[in-house]
Every structure is written in C-alpha cells, then in structure tokens.
Amino acid sequence: MTVETEAEANARHAEKMKKHKASKEKLLAGKSADKGLLIVHTGAGKGKTSAALGMVMRHIAYDWPVGIVQFIKAPSWETGEAKLLGRFPDLVTLHVMGEGFTWDTQDRARDMAVARSAWERAKELIRDERHRLVLLDELNIVLRYDYLPVEEVVAFLRDEKPADKHVIVTGRNAKPELIEIADLVTEMTLVKHPFRQGIKAQKGIEY
Amino acid sequence: MTVETEAEANARHAEKMKKHKASKEKLLAGKSADKGLLIVHTGAGKGKTSAALGMVMRHIAYDWPVGIVQFIKAPSWETGEAKLLGRFPDLVTLHVMGEGFTWDTQDRARDMAVARSAWERAKELIRDERHRLVLLDELNIVLRYDYLPVEEVVAFLRDEKPADKHVIVTGRNAKPELIEIADLVTEMTLVKHPFRQGIKAQKGIEY
Structure with missing residues (x-):
C-alpha cells in the first residue's frame, strides 16, 4: 500500500x-455540424419513452412545437403524459392511435389499418415545418409485428425527413434497418427491475 | 418456404x-406492493438525465412536488431544464451545485466541500414529506471521484429514505454498492452517437 x-x-x-x-x-x-437527428431508444430496460419525453419537454421549454404519435396506446398516454402535454396545447400536437394494446385486440387486420393511419399522420407531422421534433412512440413495436413495412418507414425517414428535423423512435427490438440509418441509438438495458420483486407499475414513474 | x-x-x-x-x-x-423506489440510471449512453426528467415531469403532471439536486452543473440546467422547471415554482425545489464541471476546477478540496453541501441538501429534500420524488442528478460522478463516501450515501438511502419516496440517481459508472440496494436499475448503452459523426450537442436534445 x-x-x-x-x-x-x-x-x-x-x-x-x-x-x-x-x-x-x-x-x-x-x-x-448542427442537424436534425434520427434518434432511436430501444432495449428491454426502462426509460425509452421517459427519455423521449424529457427531450420533448426540453423543446417545450424553448417554446418549440413538437408532434407526437403514440403508436401503441398505453395507460400513460391517458394519464401522466396526456395531462402534462395538455398543459401546452399551442406547442404539442398529439395523435394517439385509437386502439388498445395490440395484444388486447387479436385482430391483425384492424391493427394494421390503425398502424397505417397513425403512420400517415406521422409523415404529415414530420413534413410540417412547424415542428422541430417529432416523437414516434413505440413505432418499433409496430415494425416488429410487421404492421408496417420497415422498408417504407426507413425510406421515408432517410429520404424525406427534413434535414433540420429531429425524429425520435422508441420501443424495444428496433429493426437493424432502422438502426442502420439512425444518428443516435441508445439501448436501455435492464439491470434490475422492481416487477421482479413484486412491485407493480407506479403513477409518476411509469405513467 | x-x-x-x-x-x-x-x-x-x-x-x-x-x-x-x-x-x-x-x-x-x-x-x-406500492413503494418508493430507488432508481438508478447509469451507463455510457444518452438518456440518463432525460429519462429522469420525464419522470419528474410525470410527477408535475399530477401536481406532486419534486426535489432536484444537480450535483454536476451542466449547461442544460442553465437553459432547457431550468426554463422548464421554472414554470412550476410551486412544485419544484431545485438545488444546483454552485461550481462548474469538476474537470474545470482542478481543486479537489473545493469540489469535495461543494459535494458535501449538495448532499446535505439532498438529505433534507429526501426527508421532507412534501416531495414524492427526489432526483439526484449526476450523483454517480461525485461518488466515482470519491468526493463523498459511498458507504455514507448508501447507508442513508437504504436506512433513512422514507418508504414511500422515490429517489432517482443518475450518472455513468454507478458504484456496485448503490446498484446492490437499488430497486430499478437501467443501463443506457451507447449503440451509435452523433458526436462520433462530427455532430455537436444540440439545444432541445441534450440541454
């Protein structure tokens, strides 16, 4: 010593x-270089949507409009997030896909039609000059179940996303094709999770 | 086929x-079980503070007061976060450690004194019944440089944190002793980072 x-x-x-x-x-x-980023939050850990929400809130702090498409309707978007974002009606355009979790519906054709309509809305928001940032929450889940062709989504984000626009895509199991064209990819890795210790999802933390 | x-x-x-x-x-x-969680966001990837900020904002959405101690003064806390959190003066108690990044000071004794004072403030906020959630942003960095003894911090969080209080600790290189007592640990893993492609940190995304 x-x-x-x-x-x-x-x-x-x-x-x-x-x-x-x-x-x-x-x-x-x-x-x-200052440029619009394609950001992906993936992995089985927590924090994918929370981190995106943090970036959304930073934009709101600067009075910059944001667009949000929620591809999988989770309880959070009816409670915490909706309440929060509802405080800034002039800055936030929110589109919540109108059906429950995919595993509640068991109707593939309907899920695909709903995903298609949400994707069309997402494209509008991305093209709209007003928004500096567009969040496509849980789009990875939709792609994973092949509700939308990944080639189409990747081609749009690569070729038609305006150069100064940030787009955040969240959800586990991001497709390699999406990671390939992304600028910033973070994998949220589960190290320890309270569900495993018998603790349920909690208001304020998960939704 | x-x-x-x-x-x-x-x-x-x-x-x-x-x-x-x-x-x-x-x-x-x-x-x-519904209980206050000790949450750790660590890893070299992005999103540790953003995800914590998302949880803070969910609390604010429910009108629940939060306490925040920023252990390493980053530009974000002077711009995006400060602006954002400043909109909710009744709900947010924010303590920003009053010195620059540790690697700007090169004065270990001063850094230690400042860390000590921020930790004393953190303990007050955690004990204060008013707050449901306390965010200790970048505390891991302070622990990593041994500016505070990890044993002391761990003992407090383990034995004195009120049972219904959520505490979030962020920063890379979380100490194993902290992970050991945490309920929810997420590692943000860097898959792809725009700094590597010559793109600097951007307003609204990183701060």
Whole structure:
C-alpha cells in the first residue's frame, strides 16, 4: 500500500482533471455540424419513452412545437403524459392511435389499418415545418409485428425527413434497418427491475 | 418456404396475441406492493438525465412536488431544464451545485466541500414529506471521484429514505454498492452517437 499525502492527492487530482478538461475541449472543438437527428431508444430496460419525453419537454421549454404519435396506446398516454402535454396545447400536437394494446385486440387486420393511419399522420407531422421534433412512440413495436413495412418507414425517414428535423423512435427490438440509418441509438438495458420483486407499475414513474 | 394464407396468418396472430395477453395479465396479477423506489440510471449512453426528467415531469403532471439536486452543473440546467422547471415554482425545489464541471476546477478540496453541501441538501429534500420524488442528478460522478463516501450515501438511502419516496440517481459508472440496494436499475448503452459523426450537442436534445 502506498501512502499519499493530502497535498500529493490534490496535485494528482488537479493533473488528472486538467487532462480530462483538455480532452473534452479537443473533442468539442471538432464538432460543428448542427442537424436534425434520427434518434432511436430501444432495449428491454426502462426509460425509452421517459427519455423521449424529457427531450420533448426540453423543446417545450424553448417554446418549440413538437408532434407526437403514440403508436401503441398505453395507460400513460391517458394519464401522466396526456395531462402534462395538455398543459401546452399551442406547442404539442398529439395523435394517439385509437386502439388498445395490440395484444388486447387479436385482430391483425384492424391493427394494421390503425398502424397505417397513425403512420400517415406521422409523415404529415414530420413534413410540417412547424415542428422541430417529432416523437414516434413505440413505432418499433409496430415494425416488429410487421404492421408496417420497415422498408417504407426507413425510406421515408432517410429520404424525406427534413434535414433540420429531429425524429425520435422508441420501443424495444428496433429493426437493424432502422438502426442502420439512425444518428443516435441508445439501448436501455435492464439491470434490475422492481416487477421482479413484486412491485407493480407506479403513477409518476411509469405513467 | 411455407406459404400461408391471410386467414392462417390472422389466426396464428390472434393465438399469439391471446397468449401474450394472458401472460401479461398473469404477470400483473402477482404485483401489488406500492413503494418508493430507488432508481438508478447509469451507463455510457444518452438518456440518463432525460429519462429522469420525464419522470419528474410525470410527477408535475399530477401536481406532486419534486426535489432536484444537480450535483454536476451542466449547461442544460442553465437553459432547457431550468426554463422548464421554472414554470412550476410551486412544485419544484431545485438545488444546483454552485461550481462548474469538476474537470474545470482542478481543486479537489473545493469540489469535495461543494459535494458535501449538495448532499446535505439532498438529505433534507429526501426527508421532507412534501416531495414524492427526489432526483439526484449526476450523483454517480461525485461518488466515482470519491468526493463523498459511498458507504455514507448508501447507508442513508437504504436506512433513512422514507418508504414511500422515490429517489432517482443518475450518472455513468454507478458504484456496485448503490446498484446492490437499488430497486430499478437501467443501463443506457451507447449503440451509435452523433458526436462520433462530427455532430455537436444540440439545444432541445441534450440541454
């Protein structure tokens, strides 16, 4: 064991932080492009929609309009999110797909028609100059069940998304084709989950 | 290749969804405990603070007061977050640690004193009955640099956090001792990052 005096520890720390700062500055100096991002939040962990909601709220903080299409109608969009976003009617355009969870319907043809109509709305919102950010919540689930052809969705996002527009796609099991064209992809990985310990979903946390 | 008729595909789908629904219901039926969670968002990916912010906003949507201690002063807390949270002065108590990024200061003793003072504030907010949720943003960074003893922080969160209070801790490199006592841990994993493609941090997305 090496014993270090307080002064030595402080000097070592100052040196380390100086290097850290220099490397941060060097990294940032090389960055300049400002562009609309295609962002994907995927993985089996929590926080995919919450993180998107955080970005939506940052936009709202700047008074920038956002468009949201909720592809899978979850309880959260009837309670927490709807209440919250309802406070900013001038800034938020919200389209909630009008049917329950897909696993409640057991009617593939109906699910596909509903997904199609939500996707058409999503395209309108993305094309609309007013919105800086469009959130396509749980679109990955729709793609996973092949309710919409991934080729069509990817082609639109790659070729027709305006260059300055941010689009966030959430949902587990993101298709590789989508990840391929995305700019920023984060996988939320489950390390520990309270459901496993007998704790149910809670208001304010999950919805 | 097996060719399946539309009717067969629909029947197979209905069966699959029915099973999915049954397993969801079974899972939920076993859950009943309602308790305050210790939540950790860690990992090198994006979305740790954004996801916490989403949960904060859900609380605000229900008119539930929240406390926030920002352990590392990031630009976001001077712009997007501050603007946003400033809209709800009756619901949000925000304490921003009064010094720049640790790698800007190069003064370990000062950083430690500031971290200590922020932690004392955090304890007050957690003990205060008014708040349902307390966010300790970037506390993991402070613990990583040993600005606060992890044993002390873990002992407080384990033994003194009121049972109905949610606490969210964010920051990469969460200490194993903290993960051990947490209820819900999500690791945000970097799959693809625009910094690597020469795109800088952007308003509304990162801050």
